[in-house]
Amino acid sequence: MKKFTAIVYARTMEFLRDKGTFYWNLLFPLVLVIGFSIAFSGNNNFIFKIGVIGEPQGSRVSFLELSSIEIIKYEAEKEEIIEKIRRHQIDMLVDFNEKTYYLNNEAAASELLRILSSDELIDYTELDVTGDPIRYVDWLVPGIIGMNMLFSCMFGVGFVIVRYRKNGVLKRMKATPVSPFVFITAQMVSRFIIVILTSVLVFAGTNLFLHFVVNGSYLLLLFVTSLSIFCMISFGLIFAARLKSEELASGLMNLITFPMIIFSGVFFSLEGTPKLMQTASKFFPLTHFIEASRAVMIDGAGIIQILPHIIALSVMTVIFLLTASVLFRWE
Amino acid sequence: MFLNMDAIMRIDDLKKNYGSVKAVDGISFSISEGICFGLLGPNGAGKTTTIEMMEGILSPTSGKVYFRERKIDNHFKQKVGIQFQNTALPEFITVRETLVLFRSFYPNPRSLDEIIDICSLTDIIDRDNRKLSGGQRQRMLLGLAIIPRPEMVFLDEPTTGLDPQARRNFWDLIERIKAERTTVLLTTHYMEEAEILCDQIAIIDHGKLMEIDTPGNMLANHFDGALVRVPHIGRQDLQVEGSTYQGDCLEITTKNLDKTMKELLNTGLNLEGLTIKKPNLDDLFLKLTGTSLRS
Numbered sequence: 001m002k003k004f005t006a007i008v009y010a011r012t013m014e015f016l017r018d019k020g021t022f023y024w025n026l027l028f029p030l031v032l033v034i035g036f037s038i039a040f041s042g043n044n045n046f047i048f049k050i051g052v053i054g055e056p057q058g059s060r061v062s063f064l065e066l067s068s069i070e071i072i073k074y075e076a077e078k079e080e081i082i083e084k085i086r087r088h089q090i091d092m093l094v095d096f097n098e099k100t101y102y103l104n105n106e107a108a109a110s111e112l113l114r115i116l117s118s119d120e121l122i123d124y125t126e127l128d129v130t131g132d133p134i135r136y137v138d139w140l141v142p143g144i145i146g147m148n149m150l151f152s153c154m155f156g157v158g159f160v161i162v163r164y165r166k167n168g169v170l171k172r173m174k175a176t177p178v179s180p181f182v183f184i185t186a187q188m189v190s191r192f193i194i195v196i197l198t199s200v201l202v203f204a205g206t207n208l209f210l211h212f213v214v215n216g217s218y219l220l221l222l223f224v225t226s227l228s229i230f231c232m233i234s235f236g237l238i239f240a241a242r243l244k245s246e247e248l249a250s251g252l253m254n255l256i257t258f259p260m261i262i263f264s265g266v267f268f269s270l271e272g273t274p275k276l277m278q279t280a281s282k283f284f285p286l287t288h289f290i291e292a293s294r295a296v297m298i299d300g301a302g303i304i305q306i307l308p309h310i311i312a313l314s315v316m317t318v319i320f321l322l323t324a325s326v327l328f329r330w331e
Numbered sequence: 332m333f334l335n336m337d338a339i340m341r342i343d344d345l346k347k348n349y350g351s352v353k354a355v356d357g358i359s360f361s362i363s364e365g366i367c368f369g370l371l372g373p374n375g376a377g378k379t380t381t382i383e384m385m386e387g388i389l390s391p392t393s394g395k396v397y398f399r400e401r402k403i404d405n406h407f408k409q410k411v412g413i414q415f416q417n418t419a420l421p422e423f424i425t426v427r428e429t430l431v432l433f434r435s436f437y438p439n440p441r442s443l444d445e446i447i448d449i450c451s452l453t454d455i456i457d458r459d460n461r462k463l464s465g466g467q468r469q470r471m472l473l474g475l476a477i478i479p480r481p482e483m484v485f486l487d488e489p490t491t492g493l494d495p496q497a498r499r500n501f502w503d504l505i506e507r508i509k510a511e512r513t514t515v516l517l518t519t520h521y522m523e524e525a526e527i528l529c530d531q532i533a534i535i536d537h538g539k540l541m542e543i544d545t546p547g548n549m550l551a552n553h554f555d556g557a558l559v560r561v562p563h564i565g566r567q568d569l570q571v572e573g574s575t576y577q578g579d580c581l582e583i584t585t586k587n588l589d590k591t592m593k594e595l596l597n598t599g600l601n602l603e604g605l606t607i608k609k610p611n612l613d614d615l616f617l618k619l620t621g622t623s624l625r626s
């Protein structure tokens with residue numbers, strides 16, 4: 001235990017005293033959240049998002065073919081789609097199978113869409129939904145924090161251990177009675193402390209200005225965040241297991257992290273993207289963190305609702321750790 | 332082969348191949364307890380590969396390494412101290428924090444005060460370990476090596492790159508460690524250092540053991556009398572008794588200096604730059620390996 005705490009302390013000090021890296025880890029997500037919230041805060045209502053279930057029966061519905069309307073075809077549970085209208089994430093839902101359509105009367109778009117559709121959805125039943133809008137920033141913040149966590153975990157453990165291997169720190173450790181298990185676990189715990197603290201600081205710091213919606217439990221949010229951090233660190237360890245070249249490690253990590261950021265829905269929803277892409281995204285830990293934390297924050301989801309994400313993250317953590325431990329070499 | 336019964340460490344037919352390159356090619360020797368053993372050889376001779384196999388850092392292709400007649404294992408790491416030729420440490424921590432970190436790895440470490448005293452670290456103890464001079468860094472690294480109260484320390488070229496003053500200070504530290512009856516395995520490029528510090532030396536070249544003995548015996552076996560050296564003679568056809576050629580340099584080992592000098596004068600050679608001296612390990616090196624240690 002003495003060895004373990006000493007390594008955790010040394011690694012944590014190494015991070016905290018490296019001012020450039022420390023401030024970058026704090027400022028980068030802060031700047032991104034504020035920047036994106038400013039960039040996407042305008043009321044751009046020229047494009048309506050309309051969800052549809054099924055196909056129109058009989059005559060075509062021409063207002064859905066307008067260029068200013070984005071159509072999203074849904075196969076999901078209807079309740080989930082209605083929740084999107086409630087949160088103003090889509091403006092209207094047309095269910096061709098049941099000849100109903102849904103509008104949120106508190107949304108500015110609803111009046112216009114009612115007029116646009118009145119001539120063509122004559123024999124359809126209108127069902128009204130109410131609910132406050134979710135701002136883009138509320139939706140964005142879990143993504144940005146998740147992205148920062150991913151970078152910090154992958155590069156803060158994976159890249160650092162590759163650097164240690166290249167410059168001889170690991171060789172020096174190998175000459176001592178410290179086992180690889182103790183050394184690696186200490187690296188993980190140190191990085192966990194750093195990432196959880198910076199994530200909480202970024203969240204609290206941006207919340208001072210932007211006042212996020214958090215409808216669920218903060219404790220559950222902390223749990224999901226902690227589990228995701230361990231999962232991402234474990235993922236980073238796979239890169240750290242053998243590589244000696246920082247350039248190669250950096251290239252490979254970028255090769256993995258950038259697609260992960262794009263396809264995990266950090267900045268934009270994956271709705272409407274090809275099914276294959278959506279399926280592929282389920283193999284990324286970032287996707288599960290973002291979806292679980294958004295569910296807790298925005299939808300007020302409890303542990304049961306996010307259980308599939310918790311199971312996915314736990315399974316991935318075990319697989320990553322086993323792979324890294326099998327592959328790991330001091331040199 | 333030089334074997335002895337009071338050996339603390341023994342290597343037996345040690346080999347290390349990198350593809351078709353034989354870095355170490357069947358080296359065997361033993362090291363008596365409490366001595367300073369010098370492992371010498373030109374660059375690329377296989378010194379570091381040999382020492383790292385002895386430290387348990389590198390796995391040999393074949394051969395065995397014994398510490399107190401037992402194959403080295405993880406327990407061995409608690410009994411030895413190691414100072415690598417090139418090493419790196421966690422950054423942004425002070426010398427004190429570095430020592431505390433490494434002390435935590437051992438069951439019965441020296442106290443911090445004792446390490447500071449032995450390695451003269453008082454002035455730099457709270458300095459960032461990245462901001463040390465060459466000599467200060469080597470003192471700190473030696474401090475790390477002696478933390479476990481080692482029965483044996485491995486010092487791989489610890490004084491390379493140090494100025495003469497820092498080198499001499501480092502020799503004092505090694506003498507202090509020797510005075511505790513700690514066995515020292517030292518590799519060095521400096522023959523003067525080996526002559527002063529080492530009780531026994533092994534010379535290796537091309538991965539093979541060339542010679543092993545005390546420095547005094549080695550010199551006595553190879554040089555009988557004074558060494559006369561004439562540089563830049565530009566020919567290799569002179570027939571002077573006891574002469575050898577090192578490049579374009581003529582070397583003559585002689586017991587009868589008067590006779591040798593007369594013979595040289597009779598050759599009509601330009602004797603500018605001629606030196607006469609007592610042979611040392613540098614000379615022995617040139618003779619055994621045909622190259623200078625520093626080349």
